[in-house]
Amino acid sequence: MKTRTIGFIGGGNMATSLMSGLIASGHSPQQIWVSDAAPATLQAHRDNLNVNASTDNLKIVQEVDVVVLAVKPQILREVALQIAPLVKQKDSLVVSIAAGISQTSLALWLGGDTAIVRCMPNTPALVLTGATALHANANVNEEQKDLAENILRAVGISLWVEHEQELDAVTAVSGSGPAYFFLMMEAMEKTAIEMGLNEHTARLLVQQTALGAAKIALESAESPTQLRERVTSPGGTTQKAIETFQQNGFSELVSKALLAARDRSIEMSKQLGAD
Numbered sequence: 235m236k237t238r239t240i241g242f243i244g245g246g247n248m249a250t251s252l253m254s255g256l257i258a259s260g261h262s263p264q265q266i267w268v269s270d271a272a273p274a275t276l277q278a279h280r281d282n283l284n285v286n287a288s289t290d291n292l293k294i295v296q297e298v299d300v301v302v303l304a305v306k307p308q309i310l311r312e313v314a315l316q317i318a319p320l321v322k323q324k325d326s327l328v329v330s331i332a333a334g335i336s337q338t339s340l341a342l343w344l345g346g347d348t349a350i351v352r353c354m355p356n357t358p359a360l361v362l363t364g365a366t367a368l369h370a371n372a373n374v375n376e377e378q379k380d381l382a383e384n385i386l387r388a389v390g391i392s393l394w395v396e397h398e399q400e401l402d403a404v405t406a407v408s409g410s411g412p413a414y415f416f417l418m419m420e421a422m423e424k425t426a427i428e429m430g431l432n433e434h435t436a437r438l439l440v441q442q443t444a445l446g447a448a449k450i451a452l453e454s455a456e457s458p459t460q461l462r463e464r465v466t467s468p469g470g471t472t473q474k475a476i477e478t479f480q481q482n483g484f485s486e487l488v489s490k491a492l493l494a495a496r497d498r499s500i501e502m503s504k505q506l507g508a509d
């Protein structure tokens with residue numbers, strides 16, 4: 235497939251992760267455009283990533299084949315309505331990464347004929363280890379599906395969900411998920427220091443342990459339960475820790491947190507969208 239130009243409207247955390255990942259995976263910065271309301275953000279992208287940048291969202295739509303909507307859900311309506319006439323004129327493929335903004339809302343704002351892929355990536359895209367789930371509306375053809383998938387696959391794994399509602403669960407699991415692991419790392423690091431390790435040692439041990447656990451989970455055919463049992467010697471230290479977690483409601487707490495994130499995604503679609 236011929237290399238396509240990609241434009242990001244909104245150049246914040248997630249767009250930075252995606253642009254950096256695309257460039258690291260061999261995409262030419264010259265084929266990437268970004269717009270943002272903050273000129274300083276755009277200058278940083280010019281300086282650090284060497285991409286094309288403009289404060290004018292319409293300029294981005296004009297220049298590119300694929301428009302990625304990467305602004306906060308709260309201002310997506312305003313941006314979508316602004317670019318809608320040009321998107322229609324150019325017959326652009328639009329990819330939205332916004333949490334909690336449905337295909338229904340996007341189609342209402344952008345126009346019912348627009349080819350729209352709604353997806354949920356995550357910030358590890360920055361280091362080419364992202365996880366993205368995508369959903370296409372009925373206007374997206376096979377070539378456009380490949381195009382959207384190729385962009386996200388350049389920065390990690392990507393998979394399609396059949397039902398759009400699944401994206402609420404995806405948001406709770408992998409969209410927000412990196413933050414849960416960072417929270418665990420924060421807590422482990424803090425206690426490691428309280429137990430007498432210096433900051434450098436505490437951080438390094440936690441980071442390497444997280445990496446090792448993720449790597450073994452990915453590479454092994456065994457389930458997380460089996461892998462956990464391999465670390466847990468009967469009557470040993472891990473058993474004490476795991477019992478402490480479980481007696482204090484760890485699994486229930488994780489479940490509650492993910493359900494709250496999933497429900498917030500649904501609530502956002504009602505509050506901010508046209509659902």
Ligand SMILES: NC(=O)C1=CN([C@@H]2O[C@H](COP(=O)(O)OP(=O)(O)OC[C@H]3O[C@@H](n4cnc5c(N)ncnc54)[C@H](O)[C@@H]3O)[C@@H](O)[C@H]2O)C=CC1
Pocket residue numbers: 243244245246247248249269270271272275291304305306307309313331332333354355356357409410
């Ligand atoms: N941060 C994350 O881990 C993830 C975020 N998302 C989604 O990505 C989207 C962006 O999130 P972040 O990058 O975290 O937010 P962010 O706040 O870092 O970036 C948004 C950017 O949009 C710019 N902006 C504001 N008004 C604008 C306008 N009218 N035109 C153009 N740019 C404008 C802001 O200056 C800012 O740089 C959200 O919809 C979020 O739901 C999705 C997956 C993960």
Ligand SMILES: O=C(O)[C@@H]1CCC=N1
Pocket residue numbers: 333405409410
């Ligand atoms: O917190 C949020 O709403 C966004 C979506 C997933 C990760 N960050």
